[in-house]
Amino acid sequence: MVRSPTPWPPPYADDAGNDTRRIVRGPTQQASVLIIAGLDPSGGAGLLADAHVVSQHGFHVAGTVTALTEQDSVMCSWMHPTDASMVSNQIARLIDDFEIRGVKVGMLANPEMAMAVARSLKRLAEMKVPIVVDPVLRATRGIPLLEGNAKQALAPLLPLATVVTPNLDELAALTADHVAHDVDTMRGQARRLKQYGPRAVLAKGGHLEGDIVDVLVDDEGDTAIRGQRIEGVTPHGTGCALSSEIACRLAFGAPLREAVIGACNRVRLRIAEARAVGRGRPFLGL
Ligand code: PLP
Secondary structure (H helix, E strand, C coil), X not given: CCCCCCCCCCCCECCCCCECXXXXXXXXXXXXXXXXXXXXXXXXXXXXXXXXHHHHCCCEEEEEEEEEEEECCCCEEEEEECCHHHHXXXXXXXHHHCCEEEEEECCCXXXXXXXXXXXXHHHHHHCCCCEEECCCCECCCECECXXXXXXXXXXXXXXXXXXXXXXXXXXXXXHXXXXXXXXXXXXXXXXXXXXXXXXXXXXXXXXXXXXXXXXXXXXXXXXXXXXXXXXXXXXECHHHHHHHHHHHHHHCCCCHHHHHHHHHHHHHHHHHCCECCCCCCCECCC
């Protein structure tokens, strides 16, 4: 049986479903987190999944779509980049209008889009607004989500990033190396990636054998973030959720290590509570 997530009528409605809450004050100021990502219509990954995380943290969600994709819970079969100059105009207008406390950058689709986004985010980086870059290269089941050479395409963005969150394949592509099979190689590649300009690198070791070890490399050194593997569960969109979690925690002003460790733990809990929404891979728990 499929369970409805909310009871109806909700506790604040009368028997006819009318909202009985009274407005007790006028508008208050609300800070925003900006999401720059692709649209996965299944809602398991991309902008919709990121928006869920951001609104759970109580920020206003502002977002711009870098690409449309054709996918469901089984696979991703098609992607179509949007217009890079439209995306940069959208970002410029949001920066002028909103109080943006954090940014999450996900799928960028092509080098032109990556360049446009990097140019648009320069001002926020100078204002020390935290920027988390998830270097999305390919769907776990399906097609590439970034065209061309990843290292060259993302080069303008990396120096603006507070944290970059590559998985093992992305780490290999960004350092032009082979895919790491052990934690030491992963750590070495993460240190190399940090030299391209980000303040920190979170290397995600989820695809290594054994218990999970992610490694955070920042100015103070390396931190291993360990966790138990939840056997048999590989939800869709975990990378998206993790980078958004980090962006929100940094947007609250959490110190970098605390933000990253807290976000890893939160996403691991959501993996443990994964839900089957469609016929394919499960989605993260709420
Ligand atoms: N679609 C979009 C728009 C994404 O941003 C991502 C990952 O970041 C994916 C699909 C792929 O997610 P997964 O590899 O978990 O299937």
